[in-house]
Amino acid sequence: xxxxxxxxxxxxxxxxxxxxxxxxxxxxxxxxxxxxxxxxxxxxxxxxxxxxxxxxxxxxxxxxxxxxxxxxxxxxxxxxxxxxxxxxxxxxxxxxxxxxxxxxxxxxxxxxxxxxxxxxxxxxxxxxxxxxxxxxxxxxxxxxxxxxxxxxxxxxxxxxxxxxxxxxxxxxxxxxxxxxxxxxxxxxxxxxxxxxxxx
Amino acid sequence: xxxxxxxxxxxxxxxxxxxxxxxxxxxxxxxxxxxxxxxxxxxxxxxxxxxxxxxxxxxxxxxxxxxxxxxxxxxxxxxxxxxxxxxxxxxxxxxxxxxxxxxxxxxxxxxxxxxxxxxxxxxxxxxxxxxxxxxxxxxxxxxxxxxxxxxxxxxxxxxxxxxxxxxxxxxxxxxxxxxxxxxxxxxxxxxxxxxxxxxxxxxxxxxxxxxxxxxxxxxxxxxxxxxxxxxxxxxxxxxxxxxxxxxxxxxxxxxxxxxxxxxxxxxxxxxxxxxxxxxxxxxxxxxxxxxxxxxxxxxxxxxxxxxxxxxxxxxxxxxxxxxxxxxxxxxxxxxxxxxxxxxxxxxxxxxxxxxxxxxxxxxxxxxxxxxxxxxxxxxxxxxxxx
Numbered sequence: 001x002x003x004x005x006x007x008x009x010x011x012x013x014x015x016x017x018x019x020x021x022x023x024x025x026x027x028x029x030x031x032x033x034x035x036x037x038x039x040x041x042x043x044x045x046x047x048x049x050x051x052x053x054x055x056x057x058x059x060x061x062x063x064x065x066x067x068x069x070x071x072x073x074x075x076x077x078x079x080x081x082x083x084x085x086x087x088x089x090x091x092x093x094x095x096x097x098x099x100x101x102x103x104x105x106x107x108x109x110x111x112x113x114x115x116x117x118x119x120x121x122x123x124x125x126x127x128x129x130x131x132x133x134x135x136x137x138x139x140x141x142x143x144x145x146x147x148x149x150x151x152x153x154x155x156x157x158x159x160x161x162x163x164x165x166x167x168x169x170x171x172x173x174x175x176x177x178x179x180x181x182x183x184x185x186x187x188x189x190x191x192x193x194x195x196x197x198x199x
Numbered sequence: 200x201x202x203x204x205x206x207x208x209x210x211x212x213x214x215x216x217x218x219x220x221x222x223x224x225x226x227x228x229x230x231x232x233x234x235x236x237x238x239x240x241x242x243x244x245x246x247x248x249x250x251x252x253x254x255x256x257x258x259x260x261x262x263x264x265x266x267x268x269x270x271x272x273x274x275x276x277x278x279x280x281x282x283x284x285x286x287x288x289x290x291x292x293x294x295x296x297x298x299x300x301x302x303x304x305x306x307x308x309x310x311x312x313x314x315x316x317x318x319x320x321x322x323x324x325x326x327x328x329x330x331x332x333x334x335x336x337x338x339x340x341x342x343x344x345x346x347x348x349x350x351x352x353x354x355x356x357x358x359x360x361x362x363x364x365x366x367x368x369x370x371x372x373x374x375x376x377x378x379x380x381x382x383x384x385x386x387x388x389x390x391x392x393x394x395x396x397x398x399x400x401x402x403x404x405x406x407x408x409x410x411x412x413x414x415x416x417x418x419x420x421x422x423x424x425x426x427x428x429x430x431x432x433x434x435x436x437x438x439x440x441x442x443x444x445x446x447x448x449x450x451x452x453x454x455x456x457x458x459x460x461x462x463x464x465x466x467x468x469x470x471x472x473x474x475x476x477x478x479x480x481x482x483x484x485x486x487x488x489x490x491x492x493x494x495x496x497x498x499x500x501x502x503x504x505x506x507x508x509x510x511x512x513x514x515x516x517x518x519x520x521x522x523x524x525x526x527x528x529x530x531x532x533x534x535x536x537x538x539x540x541x542x543x544x545x546x547x548x549x550x551x552x553x554x555x556x557x558x559x560x561x562x563x564x565x566x567x568x569x570x571x572x573x574x575x576x577x578x579x580x581x582x583x584x585x
């Protein structure tokens with residue numbers, strides 16, 4: 001069974017090499033973005049942690065900041081460690097690339113760049129991957145296609161779960177075309193009378 | 200293998216004779232996006248010096264459907280059919296990985312019968328997917344469809360079993376959060392017994408046909424070689440990693456759905472070339488049949504779906520669940536903010552990440568070798584682009 005590698009032990013390994021580069025919050029290891037590549041290299045090369053395999057690399061838009069999530073795996077010791085880093089600049093988010101540490105980070109960092117617009121400094125070939133050059137915006141950001149009425153992207157409630165949560169959110173403009181099952185907007189239904197011209 | 204080596208040397212000699220001309224310029228050749236060798240809408244741009252690949256660059260995104268964004272607007276249950284469409288040749292494995300991630304988030308225990316059925320269908324899917332992978336790989340090596348259609352007969356029987364269980368052959372949508380959608384129909388177990396009885400002979404036939412085949416050896420031995428260190432550093436997984444000799448299989452390393460109760464081996468290769476990847480897949484089919492035999496013999500009774508509320512709202516948190524899909528390590532990373540839909544839905548696609556080392560594998564070989572290498576990685580473009 002793959003065990004979770006202790007975040008505190010990982011923090012000690014990193015901080016022994018670069019003091020202050022790592023901290024633990026709620027059992028999750030957070031790395032300082034400026035020290036990211038060096039800290040992950042230390043975790044890879046240390047015999048205790050031996051995190052040689054980059055299992056997963058992705059990002060989460062937390063609205064106030066971006067959270068980069070790395071899952072690092074040791075094949076010999078069979079443990080996994082989740083590492084996170086925060087990027088607070090939403091205008092031009094950037095952090096160091098891990099391509100020098102893991103060759104497998106190449107395509108995953110390009111994917112994050114493509115869909116979140118986070119630059120990875122030192123990536124040798126940082127181009128959009130799925131979308132074309134000049135595509136407006138970064139789709140996986142929560143503010144992509146800002147809707148009128150300040151409706152947040154996402155699902156506010158189960159359809160017809162309750163009146164408060166039913167779609168559309170009261171007082172807002174629906175952010176998708178009306179579906180026949182959606183609650184009808186308030187107001188009189190206007191029916192064209194027979195013989196009247198409809199424009 | 201002397202004859203195969205001789206053939207190989209003769210081919211090398213011809214290639215060298217063709218490429219030693221002076222004053223030649225590199226030629227850029229586009230493979231795809233619609234090309235039989237690229238297994239879908241995948242474009243490979245190769246720079247050639249004569250016949251030798253100098254650079255290989257892939258262009259993807261032709262099948263991008265923005266599933267990760269769409270999933271943020273749908274409930275956890277509504278997202279299950281999306282996972283079929285991610286890797287349409289291994290829909291069961293994708294259903295399973297997503298449901299495991301959602302169950303981890305919701306804290307749901309799965310009944311034993313559901314676990315056994317999940318293992319059964321994940322392994323049947325592996326047999327079907329490897330039949331497709333090996334068949335098309337041999338096609339890329341130059342066998343004109345005969346082995347492919349031999350193997351398709353087996354895949355067809357697996358898809359028939361899917362159809363009688365859940366009504367769909369390709370996009371199955373069979374797994375549910377907390378179990379599986381339907382119990383096994385009465386006619387499934389006899390069909391599966393017959394399938395398990397017939398398969399050893401079929402596999403013996405394929406081995407007799409292919410393993411000593413001189414052309415296959417000449418085309419695949421020593422092609423697309425990658426070292427174990429490079430494979431691990433490139434995050435490769437599945438048969439591509441195991442062909443280099445690294446016995447990394449999540450069914451053994453991190454058992455899920457009760458895989459620890461079944462006896463099976465993890466086949467590994469030695470040289471990390473295209474032929475070893477083919478051999479690993481052939482051996483994995485045999486191991487899958489071994490697991491299927493044990494599942495059928497020890498199928499528990501009981502419910503096949505846990506009691507899960509239809510409107511499940513997980514606590515804020517995150518989960519990362521991985522399974523060994525036919526293509527490698529398939530993971531789903533879900534983040535919940537307490538709402539009815541995932542706040543973030545991320546798929547770790549083995550097809551995409553296994554392409555990390557495609558350039559390194561292809562450079563220095565011929566263009567025809569690059570196509571064999573691409574075929575041996577066994578990509579599914581739906582999973583690359585999502």
